[in-house]
Amino acid sequence: xxxxxxxxRLGATALLAGAAFATTTASASARGLVAPSAPCGEQAVSKVxxxxxxxxxxxxxxxxxxxxxxxxxxxxRDAAIAxxxxxxxxxxxxxxxxxxxxxRSSATSAPICIGVDHPTLRLFAKRHGGGWLxxxxxxxxxxxxxxxxxxxxxxIGLVRNDGSWRPTSSIPLLANRLxxxxxxxxxxxxxxAYGAGWSIDDIWVDPYHRR
Numbered sequence: 001x002x003x004x005x006x007x008x009r010l011g012a013t014a015l016l017a018g019a020a021f022a023t024t025t026a027s028a029s030a031r032g033l034v035a036p037s038a039p040c041g042e043q044a045v046s047k048v049x050x051x052x053x054x055x056x057x058x059x060x061x062x063x064x065x066x067x068x069x070x071x072x073x074x075x076x077r078d079a080a081i082a083x084x085x086x087x088x089x090x091x092x093x094x095x096x097x098x099x100x101x102x103x104r105s106s107a108t109s110a111p112i113c114i115g116v117d118h119p120t121l122r123l124f125a126k127r128h129g130g131g132w133l134x135x136x137x138x139x140x141x142x143x144x145x146x147x148x149x150x151x152x153x154x155x156i157g158l159v160r161n162d163g164s165w166r167p168t169s170s171i172p173l174l175a176n177r178l179x180x181x182x183x184x185x186x187x188x189x190x191x192x193a194y195g196a197g198w199s200i201d202d203i204w205v206d207p208y209h210r211r
Contacts, residue, residue: 040113040184043207048090049122052167056206058122061189062110064203065091066099072110079105079193086124086165086201098201101138101193108143111186112205116179120170120206121189127161128197136161136195142175143188153190161198170206 045057063073066081082100089095099107127136138159146152157171175187191200 039182040115040207043113045207048202048204049167051088054122054170056120057208058204059112059207060091061112061121061203061205064109064123064201065095066097066201067091067095070099073107075105075107077105078102079107082199084199086126088124088165088167088202090124091202095202098199099191101191101198101200103136103193103195103197105197106190106192107200109189109191109203111188113184113186114173114176114179114205114207115184116176116181118173118176118205118207120172121156121203122168122170122206123203124165124167124201125159125161126165126199127163128199129163136193136198138198138200139192139194140171141190141192142173143190144175144178144185165199165201173205 043059045059047055048058049056063070070081079099079101081097083096084098085095086098101107121140125138127138129136138161139155140157140159141153142156143151143153154174156174157168159168173187175185179185189203191198
């Protein structure tokens with residue numbers, strides 16, 4: 001898995017950096033700094049979370065099933081693709097891999113194009129060790145290029161887990177709120193394990209607002 005990141009093709013603002021989780025909204029002045037980019041093009045969708053009463057369409061994050069070599073991803077501190085898949089096999093019955101994140105390690109995804117109508121992210125995660133009362137968390141950040149051309153990061157979720165493979169709740173992207181209708185940008189996601197090791201698998205982005 002390469003440690004080199006591909007350049008992000010986007011224009012956004014750093015005003016969201018350090019913002020609170022969940023429902024923070026971008027200001028009108030922030031939206032004015034976003035430079036329009038090309039539409040995302042067709043994204044294959046499926047209702048992969050319908051067994052958990054989530055009937056929204058989702059599109060897969062590139063390399064997020066970890067069945068390949070992790071092209072476009074970067075890792076730190078021995079995070080690596082390993083044998084063992086989420087038992088739900090939402091990406092395919094033959095899938096056999098996931099990403100292992102030792103404590104304090106992180107993995108940064110390949111880029112994905114989003115618009116204002118890409119509101120959430122979901123994935124499957126499993127905590128390793130720590131017992132039922134573990135305070136271990138999996139932190140999720142979104143990375144985007146700001147108006148000054150520098151990459152900014154924004155925390156968007158903290159995942160807790162009982163030590164079993166579970167789908168996460170819907171995690172709001174927040175960065176899409178920097179965009180006006182018809183604007184698009186590329187983002188990456190960084191997953192960081194705190195307090196214990198984690199495994200993640202089958203990462204999907206919701207490309208449409210729920211109707």
